[in-house]
Amino acid sequence: MTTQPTGYxxxxxxxxxxxxxxxxxxxxxxxxxxxxxxxxxxxxLLRVLNGLVRDGVDFRLTATLSPPxxxxxxxxxxxxxxxxxxxxxxxxxxxxxxxxASQPEFHRLATMYVERFLQTRYAFAQEYGRDLVGAFGRxxxxxxxxxITCGATHGFLPLLNVTPSAVRAQLRTAxxxxxxxxxxxxxxxxxxxxxxxxxxxEVLRDVGLQxxxxxxxxLLYADPRPRYGVHAPVFCPTGVAAFAxxxxxxxxxxxxxxxxxxxxxxxxxxxxIGWDLDYDYIKPYIHVDGKRINTGIKYLRITGKTDQxxxxxxxxxxxxxxxxxxxxxxxxxxxxxxLAPVMDRPPIVVAPYDAExxxxxxxxGGTRATxxxx
Amino acid sequence: xxxxLPDRYGRTELVLMxxxxxxxxxxxxxxxxxxxxxxxxxxxxMEGARAVLRFYDISLIHFDGTNAHHTFDIDxxxxxxxWYVHLWTxxxxxxxxxxxxxxxxxxxxxxxxxxxxxxxxxVSARDEERWMRVRFLRRRKPDSARPLEFVPSPPFAGHLxxxxxxxxxxxxxxxxxxxxxxFAGGTSPGSLTQGLR
Numbered sequence: 047m048t049t050q051p052t053g054y055x056x057x058x059x060x061x062x063x064x065x066x067x068x069x070x071x072x073x074x075x076x077x078x079x080x081x082x083x084x085x086x087x088x089x090x091l092l093r094v095l096n097g098l099v100r101d102g103v104d105f106r107l108t109a110t111l112s113p114p115x116x117x118x119x120x121x122x123x124x125x126x127x128x129x130x131x132x133x134x135x136x137x138x139x140x141x142x143x144x145x146x147a148s149q150p151e152f153h154r155l156a157t158m159y160v161e162r163f164l165q166t167r168y169a170f171a172q173e174y175g176r177d178l179v180g181a182f183g184r185x186x187x188x189x190x191x192x193x194i195t196c197g198a199t200h201g202f203l204p205l206l207n208v209t210p211s212a213v214r215a216q217l218r219t220a221x222x223x224x225x226x227x228x229x230x231x232x233x234x235x236x237x238x239x240x241x242x243x244x245x246x247x248e249v250l251r252d253v254g255l256q257x258x259x260x261x262x263x264x265l266l267y268a269d270p271r272p273r274y275g276v277h278a279p280v281f282c283p284t285g286v287a288a289f290a291x292x293x294x295x296x297x298x299x300x301x302x303x304x305x306x307x308x309x310x311x312x313x314x315x316x317x318x319i320g321w322d323l324d325y326d327y328i329k330p331y332i333h334v335d336g337k338r339i340n341t342g343i344k345y346l347r348i349t350g351k352t353d354q355x356x357x358x359x360x361x362x363x364x365x366x367x368x369x370x371x372x373x374x375x376x377x378x379x380x381x382x383x384x385l386a387p388v389m390d391r392p393p394i395v396v397a398p399y400d401a402e403x404x405x406x407x408x409x410x411g412g413t414r415a416t417x418x419x420x
Numbered sequence: 421x422x423x424x425l426p427d428r429y430g431r432t433e434l435v436l437m438x439x440x441x442x443x444x445x446x447x448x449x450x451x452x453x454x455x456x457x458x459x460x461x462x463x464x465x466m467e468g469a470r471a472v473l474r475f476y477d478i479s480l481i482h483f484d485g486t487n488a489h490h491t492f493d494i495d496x497x498x499x500x501x502x503w504y505v506h507l508w509t510x511x512x513x514x515x516x517x518x519x520x521x522x523x524x525x526x527x528x529x530x531x532x533x534x535x536x537x538x539x540x541x542x543v544s545a546r547d548e549e550r551w552m553r554v555r556f557l558r559r560r561k562p563d564s565a566r567p568l569e570f571v572p573s574p575p576f577a578g579h580l581x582x583x584x585x586x587x588x589x590x591x592x593x594x595x596x597x598x599x600x601x602x603f604a605g606g607t608s609p610g611s612l613t614q615g616l617r
Contacts, residue, residue: 285554
């Protein structure tokens with residue numbers, strides 16, 4: 047006997063990267079965005095979600111996989127370059143283990159990095175067969191993940207609408223591409239940069255999309271005013287449904303001052319050994335032109351508003367992440383409890399985040415937050 | 421190996437785009453032929469004539485060229501090729517004409533833009549919602565064979581009277597709108613990391 051839930055939490059992870067692929071260069075700096083995201087975000091996310099499946103934990107998650115990102119993740123050249131990148135990273139991390147042998151705090155972290163990168167390589171090659179899109183697709187087939195689409199090149203539709211055929215092209219191409227990749231049509235779409243204009247829903251309906259996500263004020267400022275604000279979806283006149291972001295849940299995560307990722311325990315993204323270590327030592331692992339860049343190995347934590355950064359303590363950070371995840375869920379439950387009695391239907395809290403936030407800017411955030419919500 | 425986008429397309433046009441409720445962006449191209457025509461039309465009045473964007477507030481009407489609610493001119497430099505235009509009221513419809521205003525006041529229009537509608541800047545004053553039933557075939561696929569149906573609104577739930585509920589939700593909406601305005605200042609990962617430094 048199932049009882050109706052008090053409310054819903056709709057967690058949406060928006061996975062998108064601009065399309066960068068330069069076969070004419072042996073190394074191209076901006077391709078690193080993809081490699082960093084695969085290592086720090088997509089593979090950890092897949093491992094956590096598959097772990098939940100293995101453990102029999104039920105969950106529902108929505109994720110955008112944008113057409114440019116899907117294309118890159120399926121591109122043989124970029125995949126082989128990723129493997130090259132990861133192998134270099136393992137090599138560097140191994141050197142770091144050696145270099146930090148007499149510094150226990152750093153040595154612990156260097157060892158963690160080597161293990162982590164080795165696990166990443168194993169997951170990438172053996173568990174997912176170098177096909178991350180397929181791995182996400184399998185989670186969708188299991189009914190745990192709903193993959194939604196995005197504009198074909200992430201074009202901002204309200205401005206592209208100067209030429210209406212450009213909008214149709216973005217949407218038709220995205221839907222066709224999705225069908226080719228996942229062997230079924232997409233139901234929903236994350237509008238690029240949440241850009242909506244009245245009339246866009248007609249084009250969405252024409253390509254078979256049934257719902258979209260937009261910004262909070264997309265619903266809040268609707269005319270007439272929606273009775274439940276952002277806490278219930280609203281139909282456009284065409285029957286396409288609009289979901290809008292809940293600001294309370296966003297603020298907790300996004301705010302630089304009040305949000306979780308700014309906690310002093312978390313890893314500082316900018317203190318990378320690519321910048322901090324001796325030039326001759328790090329040269330083989332940074333830009334071919336000799337410019338210092340991020341390597342992916344970072345030892346320091348945010349600490350506070352200071353340049354004197356302390357060493358990252360992973361155990362502490364994981365504990366903080368568990369606290370924050372618990373706090374997040376606690377606040378969502380209170381929020382739903384507040385809303386439910388004044389609504390005639392279970393409220394929904396739409397909490398979208400750029401996937402790269404987890405793992406990339408906010409290092410342990412992905413692991414713990416997703417586990418808790420499951 | 422990379423090809424640049426062309427600077428000119430060989431046709432005269434003026435395009436308006438909405439940035440936010442109180443800001444428009446316009447860009448244009450004027451061919452030499454259009455300039456010659458303007459010169460020919462104005463003759464001696466071309467001396468001392470100013471290039472302008474003439475905006476027409478055409479909210480909720482069918483514009484026939486003469487019936488705008490009001491107009492205003494923005495002096496521009498033709499060579500600028502684009503211009504931001506600040507407005508003072510949201511939720512309006514505009515089109516614009518690029519042209520020359522002679523010292524005598526005579527206006528020669530070179531071209532007219534598309535029509536743009538600026539969005540609302542806040543919560544709507546109207547609260548009489550319309551409720552619609554969408555029939556679904558399977559879990560989520562709307563049944564396109566059945567037309568969309570407007571239905572009476574459901575009764576207010578819970579222990580609150582309709583007025584109390586309305587006031588409560590209005591307060592929530594105002595809070596959320598305030599947060600939305602705060603957020604408008606930057607919610608991209610870039611701005612997040614500025615704070616984390």
